[in-house]
Amino acid sequence: MAGYDVSIEALANCGFLDLRGGDDARQACSEYLDIVLPTCANKLVTAANGRIAFCISSNHWLLQVADGDQMDILQSLERSSAGVSHSFVDVSDLYSRIQLSGSESRDVLAQGVSIDIHPRVFPPGSTARTGMAKTTTQIHYVNESPTYGILVFSSFRQHMLDWLAMAAAKS
Amino acid sequence: MSKQAFRANSGGRIDRDRPLTFTFNGKRFGGYAGDTLASALIANGVSIVGRSFKYHRPRGIMSAGAEETNAFVQLLGNDEEPNVLATTLPLYEGLKARSVNAWPSVHFDLGGMTNFLHRFFPAGFYYKTFMWPRDHWDWYGRIIRRVAGWGTAPKKSARNRYEHRFHHCDVMVVGAGPAGLSAALAAGRSGARVLLVDNQPEAGGYLLGGSTEINSQPALSWISEVVAEIDALPDVVRLKETSATGYYDQNFITALERRPDKSWVKERLWKVRARQVILATGAIERPITFADNDRPGVMLASAASHYCLRYGARPGRDAVLFTNNNGSYKHAIELKDNGINVAAVVDLRPEPDAGLVAAVTAKGIDVLLASQVSKVIGVRRVSAVEISASNDAGERRRIACDLLLVSGGWNPTIHLHSQSGARPAYDADLATFIPGTSVQNEVSVGACRGQFALSTCLSDGLTAGYAAAKACGFDAEPKNRPTCTAEPSISPMPIWEVPLPKKSSRAFLDFNNDVTSKDIRLAEREGYRSIELVKRYTTAGMGIDQGKTGNVNIIGLMAQITSTTPGAVGTTTYRPAYSPVSFGAMAGADSGDLIIPWRRTPITDWFIDNGGHLDETGALFRRPLFIAKSGETANDAINREALAVRNGAGIYDGTPLGKISIKGADAVTFLDRVYTNSWGKLPVGRCKFGYMLHDDGRLLDDGVTFRLSEDHYLMSTGSGVASVVHKHLEKLLHCDWPDLDVYLTPVSDQWAVICVCGPLARDVMRAAATSIDVSPDAFKFLDTKYCQIANIDARVSRVTYTGELSFEIVVATRHGRELWDTLLAAGRDFDITPVGSDTSMLLRTEKAFIAAGLEGDGYANIYDVGMGWVVPKNKGDFIGKRSTTRDLNRGGSRPEVVGLLPEDDSFVPPKGTPLIDADQNMIGMVTIGFHSPNLKRSIALAQLSDGRSRLGETVTLFTKEKTASAKVCGPVFIDPDGLKMRD
Amino acid sequence: MIFIHCPHCGDRNEDEFAYGGDVEHRRPDDPDAMSDAQWCEYIYCVPNTKGWAKEHWWHVRGCSRWILVERNSINNELRRTDEDSDRE
Incomplete structure (x- = not known):
C-alpha cells in the first residue's frame, strides 16, 4: 500500500570540502571559487557551475563540488590561503546525499525535523543544519516541486533511508 | 438488539440516517453516527457503566467530556486499549467495549464486598495494613492487583501506526468553543499562522449542547460560519479530536490527535512551538x-x-x-x-x-x-x-x-495555564481558582479565566486573537463583534460538604480513586495539612482523571476543616498530561530498529551475510562480536579467531574508531596540552600513541595520532569515546584556550579502517599488491606510509591493538568494502580470519592493554592502571597533570591492575567478581576474564588493593556459585617485551 | 524541551545542544600553583546555581559553535546573550 506521496532516493557521492577560517581565508576562497561565501549560518550559495557552498557558521563552510574535483580544488585553495589561518579538509566520504521529493515531502520531514520548515520561513533555496531522526543533517529545500536534499554523516545513511521509508509508509 | 428507549424522536447533532451497532459488556446496542459511546449508552438506558476502583460501587456516566471520572472502558478487538473515556470516544460500527473494575460482571461484582467492609479501607490503608509482615507484600500484592486497578494492558503489540509531528505557529489556540473560535478567527484573519486544536469531533464547545443564540440566530449557525471562514484561511490549521496534553518551557505544547486525516494513522502526537498561546479551554462543572x-x-x-x-x-x-x-x-x-x-x-x-x-x-x-x-x-x-x-x-x-x-459551580480549566509555570489565584466570588499572572506568552480567555457569559467569551476571544497576532507582527483589527443576550452572573454559594445524615454515610470527592470526605478528615486528623501531602496520603486527585472534577472540592473541604480559605490551602501541582496519552503515541512510528539511529561501516553488510554476531558496541555501531562458521558456538568462534591472530593472520574492521582532524599553527601546543606526552618532535609522516586524561586524573582515551603535515594532525580515538573526546577538545579550545589557532573537524565517517594483524600480516600485504616495500627495515613499527593497495589510495600505519605485527589501512569510506574483499582474497592462502570485537577484547586482555571503562574506571587513576610512565617529569601544564601530582601525594593503598591465573584453569571469573582476603574483606574486583586459547587456560585482569606488591600471592574469588583461588601475576600474559608487534 | 537561542542559527530545540557547564567554573590558569585542597575544590565542587546562571552550550547538531546562554535553573527561563563562548 502506498503511504505518503513522496519518493526517496539515495544519490551518488559528491565532492565535499570542509572549509574553516577567518575573513582572510574566506576572501581567498571566494576569489578562487568565484563564489561569495556567505557569513550567515544556514545560508547557501549556488554557483553557475553547480557548486554549492553551505554556510555552517560565520567561519565554517561546506563546499559541494563534482566528485573527482575535490582534491584539485583543495590543493588550489591551500595555495591561495598559504600563510592565513585556515583548515581545509576533504570530507567527500563523510557525507551521504539523499533526496526526498513529492507533494507530501513536508509531512514526512515534519515527523523528524524540529525546526520550522513552513515555506514562509523556509522557502526554496533555504538550508539548515539541524537534528533529524536522532542524527545530524543538513537539509536543503532545493525546489518547489517540492524537492529536499538531505545530507547525513555516511555511517547514518542506511538509518536515514530506513527512517524515511518508515515515515513515508502507510503502516 | 433493544430499542433506544431513551432517545428523543428528533433533535440532536446525530445522523439518524446512519445507524450503528456496538457491543458493551457482551450485549448488542444501537446508536447513530455522531454519538459518543457514552451518549449511545444513555440512549439505550444503560445506567451502570463500571465499578469503582476501591469499593467496587456501581457507577454511571457523570459528565459529557474529558473530565469524566467513572466511564472508563476497555476497548476490545483489534484496537484493544485500556481506560478509554466513553464520553469522548466517537461511536463507530462494530465498536466493542467492556467495563473495567468489574469481575465477574458490572451487575454482580465480587469486589463489591469491599464496599460493605469499607471501614476497614480508610485512607492510608495500604501503608497501614500491608506493611506487616513485610515479607508478605508479594502475597498481598497479587490479591490487590486482582481486585483493584483499571483496564488491562493489551497482550498484542499495537498494529496501528502512531506518528509524531513537529509544528510551528504564530498563534496556538486551545479549544474551539465560542472564545477559542473567536480568537482563531481574529488571529487567522490577520494572516498569522494559527493552530486551533479542540478535543471534540466538531467545533463549538458547549454551544453544541445548548440552546443559545448569537446575533439573534441559533449559535450553531454562527459556529458553521466561523468554522467555514477559518478553514478557508490558508495558514490556519484546525485539528479535531485533538487534546493539548502538556504545556512545557518556551511555549512548547504537546497535543494528541486521535483518528487523524490519514486513515492509516491511529494517533498523532503534535509537538508544537507557538509564539503566542491562547487558552480557551472552558470550565468544568463541579x-x-x-x-x-x-x-x-x-x-x-x-x-x-x-x-x-x-x-x-x-x-x-x-x-x-x-x-x-x-x-x-x-x-x-x-x-x-x-x-x-x-x-x-x-x-x-x-x-x-x-x-x-x-x-x-x-x-x-x-x-x-x-x-x-x-x-x-x-x-x-x-x-x-x-x-x-x-x-x-x-x-x-x-x-x-x-x-x-x-x-x-464552575472550575475554569486552568490545567495548561498552571503547567506553563503560572500560579492560579483563588477567586472568592466564583469560589474557585482562576488563572494567575502569565509567565509565558500565554493568555486565558472566556470560561477558563472565569468569564462565563457568552458575550464576554466572544469578545475575549476576538481581543486576545488580535493581540496575539499583533505581537507576532500581524495587524487586523477585528470588526463585527457578535451580539448576544445578557446573562446573570453565576453567583455560586460555596459548599464543600453537605452534612452527612449518618455516621456510616459516605460522600465522594474523588470518584476515580474512591476518596470520600471522611478520608480527607482522617488525613487532617493524622496531621497531613499540606494539600500535596493530603493528596498523596489519600490518593485524591491521583487517578486517571487527575481530579478534574474533584480537586477544588478537596481543597475547599480542607479549607473548611482547617478554618482557612481555599486560596490559603492552595492547589496541588498541575502536571502533564491533561488527558491520558497512549504509550504508542509517545513512542511514535520509529519503533523497533529505528529506536536507535544505528550506524554502519562499509563492512557491516559483509558481517551480516557471513555469520557475524552483531551487537551494540558503543557509538551507535553494531559490530560483530565474533564471526561464526556454521555449527560453531560463540566460544568456538572466539577461540578460532584468537588463535589465528597469534599464529597466522586476522583481519578486523576498525572503522568505528573516532577520527578528528586537528589543523592550525598551534596544533602542537594544543596536543601537548591535551595529551600527557609531547608532540613537537614527531616527524611528518609518523604517528604515536597519545594518552589523554580527564582533569581529575582518570584515563580518558588512548589512541594513535598521525602528523599529516607541518600543522595538520589526525587523531584517532576509541570508538566508544569518540564523541566524548570531541566535546572535551572542543570545549577546551573554545572556552579555555580560544587564543589557539586550531580547527577541529570530526571526520570519523570519511575513512574506513581495516587492520591486518598476526605473524603472517606482512605476507597478506604483499599478496594484496601493496605498492610499497613492507619489509621490517623499510616499514618500521609506528611508521605511516601512503601507498596503493590493489590500486586503492591508502594510508598504512604500523600500529597495533592486539600486540601482533599489524598494518592499519585507512581508505576513503567508499572504498572500504572493496579493500576488505581484496584483503580477504589476498589472505586466502594464509587462512586470513575475520575477527570480532569479543575476540579483540580477549586479545587485548592477554596483552593487558588497558580499557577505559573497565580497568580504568571512575576510581582508578593513571598509576593504578599501571600507566604511570605516561606522566612526564618535565612538561608544562596539561589536562590531568595537577591531579596526577595530587595522586602521588595521597598515599595509602590503591586499586592496582594485576593479572589473575585461577587455580582451576577452566574457571573463568565473571566481570565484577569480588576478590576477598582471609578475613572476607573485599580487596579488589575482576575487570574482565577470558578463556585464553593461546595459553590454554583461564586468565583475568583485576583491580587489587596494593596489587603490584602482591605478585605471586593467592587471592580468593567470590562468586554466587562458589569460591575459587587465583594466583596474582603481572598483567601482561603474552609477549611482555612487545617483540612481536615491533617485528 | 527548552528552546535555546543560538546567535548563528536562531531558536532551536534543546536536543540539538550539549550542555557545557557554568561559565564561572573556569579552568585555573596555573594549576601547579594551587594546593591540593584548592585543586580538589575546582575539580569536585562544580557550581549548581539556583536561579540565573550563565552557561556554555555547544550547538553540536547545528553550527557546532559554543555559545553563552543565560538560564534560570528554577523555571528554565532563558535570556538571549548573542555571544559566542570564545573568551575575550
Whole structure:
C-alpha cells in the first residue's frame, strides 16, 4: 500500500570540502571559487557551475563540488590561503546525499525535523543544519516541486533511508 | 438488539440516517453516527457503566467530556486499549467495549464486598495494613492487583501506526468553543499562522449542547460560519479530536490527535512551538459532596443538557436539579423542553436571581430555596432524593426521581495555564481558582479565566486573537463583534460538604480513586495539612482523571476543616498530561530498529551475510562480536579467531574508531596540552600513541595520532569515546584556550579502517599488491606510509591493538568494502580470519592493554592502571597533570591492575567478581576474564588493593556459585617485551 | 524541551545542544600553583546555581559553535546573550 506521496532516493557521492577560517581565508576562497561565501549560518550559495557552498557558521563552510574535483580544488585553495589561518579538509566520504521529493515531502520531514520548515520561513533555496531522526543533517529545500536534499554523516545513511521509508509508509 | 428507549424522536447533532451497532459488556446496542459511546449508552438506558476502583460501587456516566471520572472502558478487538473515556470516544460500527473494575460482571461484582467492609479501607490503608509482615507484600500484592486497578494492558503489540509531528505557529489556540473560535478567527484573519486544536469531533464547545443564540440566530449557525471562514484561511490549521496534553518551557505544547486525516494513522502526537498561546479551554462543572453522591443517575447538570440537546439522548425520565448557582437554571428549562420531567430545583441559596426563578417556575418546576440534597436513595440507580433545609433544620422530604442533576459551580480549566509555570489565584466570588499572572506568552480567555457569559467569551476571544497576532507582527483589527443576550452572573454559594445524615454515610470527592470526605478528615486528623501531602496520603486527585472534577472540592473541604480559605490551602501541582496519552503515541512510528539511529561501516553488510554476531558496541555501531562458521558456538568462534591472530593472520574492521582532524599553527601546543606526552618532535609522516586524561586524573582515551603535515594532525580515538573526546577538545579550545589557532573537524565517517594483524600480516600485504616495500627495515613499527593497495589510495600505519605485527589501512569510506574483499582474497592462502570485537577484547586482555571503562574506571587513576610512565617529569601544564601530582601525594593503598591465573584453569571469573582476603574483606574486583586459547587456560585482569606488591600471592574469588583461588601475576600474559608487534 | 537561542542559527530545540557547564567554573590558569585542597575544590565542587546562571552550550547538531546562554535553573527561563563562548 502506498503511504505518503513522496519518493526517496539515495544519490551518488559528491565532492565535499570542509572549509574553516577567518575573513582572510574566506576572501581567498571566494576569489578562487568565484563564489561569495556567505557569513550567515544556514545560508547557501549556488554557483553557475553547480557548486554549492553551505554556510555552517560565520567561519565554517561546506563546499559541494563534482566528485573527482575535490582534491584539485583543495590543493588550489591551500595555495591561495598559504600563510592565513585556515583548515581545509576533504570530507567527500563523510557525507551521504539523499533526496526526498513529492507533494507530501513536508509531512514526512515534519515527523523528524524540529525546526520550522513552513515555506514562509523556509522557502526554496533555504538550508539548515539541524537534528533529524536522532542524527545530524543538513537539509536543503532545493525546489518547489517540492524537492529536499538531505545530507547525513555516511555511517547514518542506511538509518536515514530506513527512517524515511518508515515515515513515508502507510503502516 | 433493544430499542433506544431513551432517545428523543428528533433533535440532536446525530445522523439518524446512519445507524450503528456496538457491543458493551457482551450485549448488542444501537446508536447513530455522531454519538459518543457514552451518549449511545444513555440512549439505550444503560445506567451502570463500571465499578469503582476501591469499593467496587456501581457507577454511571457523570459528565459529557474529558473530565469524566467513572466511564472508563476497555476497548476490545483489534484496537484493544485500556481506560478509554466513553464520553469522548466517537461511536463507530462494530465498536466493542467492556467495563473495567468489574469481575465477574458490572451487575454482580465480587469486589463489591469491599464496599460493605469499607471501614476497614480508610485512607492510608495500604501503608497501614500491608506493611506487616513485610515479607508478605508479594502475597498481598497479587490479591490487590486482582481486585483493584483499571483496564488491562493489551497482550498484542499495537498494529496501528502512531506518528509524531513537529509544528510551528504564530498563534496556538486551545479549544474551539465560542472564545477559542473567536480568537482563531481574529488571529487567522490577520494572516498569522494559527493552530486551533479542540478535543471534540466538531467545533463549538458547549454551544453544541445548548440552546443559545448569537446575533439573534441559533449559535450553531454562527459556529458553521466561523468554522467555514477559518478553514478557508490558508495558514490556519484546525485539528479535531485533538487534546493539548502538556504545556512545557518556551511555549512548547504537546497535543494528541486521535483518528487523524490519514486513515492509516491511529494517533498523532503534535509537538508544537507557538509564539503566542491562547487558552480557551472552558470550565468544568463541579459536583457537590453529599451522601451517596456517586450513585448512577447523579450527573452534572450541564452534561445532562448536553446529552439531550446534542445527542437527543435522555439521561433519565424524572429529574431533580441540585444547585448553588445561577448558571444551571437554564439546564432545568432545556431538559423540561426536551421531554424530561424536572420535578424540582433545589437551590442552596435563599435568594437566587429572581428572573431565573420566575422562568423556571413558569415551566411548572418547583423551586426549593435554602435547601439541599442530603442523601440519595437507590444503589444501582437513583430512585429518590432526600431534601433538607440548608441549615439542616426541620422536616426532610423525599422526591422520587431517576436523575439527579448537580451543579456546585464552575472550575475554569486552568490545567495548561498552571503547567506553563503560572500560579492560579483563588477567586472568592466564583469560589474557585482562576488563572494567575502569565509567565509565558500565554493568555486565558472566556470560561477558563472565569468569564462565563457568552458575550464576554466572544469578545475575549476576538481581543486576545488580535493581540496575539499583533505581537507576532500581524495587524487586523477585528470588526463585527457578535451580539448576544445578557446573562446573570453565576453567583455560586460555596459548599464543600453537605452534612452527612449518618455516621456510616459516605460522600465522594474523588470518584476515580474512591476518596470520600471522611478520608480527607482522617488525613487532617493524622496531621497531613499540606494539600500535596493530603493528596498523596489519600490518593485524591491521583487517578486517571487527575481530579478534574474533584480537586477544588478537596481543597475547599480542607479549607473548611482547617478554618482557612481555599486560596490559603492552595492547589496541588498541575502536571502533564491533561488527558491520558497512549504509550504508542509517545513512542511514535520509529519503533523497533529505528529506536536507535544505528550506524554502519562499509563492512557491516559483509558481517551480516557471513555469520557475524552483531551487537551494540558503543557509538551507535553494531559490530560483530565474533564471526561464526556454521555449527560453531560463540566460544568456538572466539577461540578460532584468537588463535589465528597469534599464529597466522586476522583481519578486523576498525572503522568505528573516532577520527578528528586537528589543523592550525598551534596544533602542537594544543596536543601537548591535551595529551600527557609531547608532540613537537614527531616527524611528518609518523604517528604515536597519545594518552589523554580527564582533569581529575582518570584515563580518558588512548589512541594513535598521525602528523599529516607541518600543522595538520589526525587523531584517532576509541570508538566508544569518540564523541566524548570531541566535546572535551572542543570545549577546551573554545572556552579555555580560544587564543589557539586550531580547527577541529570530526571526520570519523570519511575513512574506513581495516587492520591486518598476526605473524603472517606482512605476507597478506604483499599478496594484496601493496605498492610499497613492507619489509621490517623499510616499514618500521609506528611508521605511516601512503601507498596503493590493489590500486586503492591508502594510508598504512604500523600500529597495533592486539600486540601482533599489524598494518592499519585507512581508505576513503567508499572504498572500504572493496579493500576488505581484496584483503580477504589476498589472505586466502594464509587462512586470513575475520575477527570480532569479543575476540579483540580477549586479545587485548592477554596483552593487558588497558580499557577505559573497565580497568580504568571512575576510581582508578593513571598509576593504578599501571600507566604511570605516561606522566612526564618535565612538561608544562596539561589536562590531568595537577591531579596526577595530587595522586602521588595521597598515599595509602590503591586499586592496582594485576593479572589473575585461577587455580582451576577452566574457571573463568565473571566481570565484577569480588576478590576477598582471609578475613572476607573485599580487596579488589575482576575487570574482565577470558578463556585464553593461546595459553590454554583461564586468565583475568583485576583491580587489587596494593596489587603490584602482591605478585605471586593467592587471592580468593567470590562468586554466587562458589569460591575459587587465583594466583596474582603481572598483567601482561603474552609477549611482555612487545617483540612481536615491533617485528 | 527548552528552546535555546543560538546567535548563528536562531531558536532551536534543546536536543540539538550539549550542555557545557557554568561559565564561572573556569579552568585555573596555573594549576601547579594551587594546593591540593584548592585543586580538589575546582575539580569536585562544580557550581549548581539556583536561579540565573550563565552557561556554555555547544550547538553540536547545528553550527557546532559554543555559545553563552543565560538560564534560570528554577523555571528554565532563558535570556538571549548573542555571544559566542570564545573568551575575550
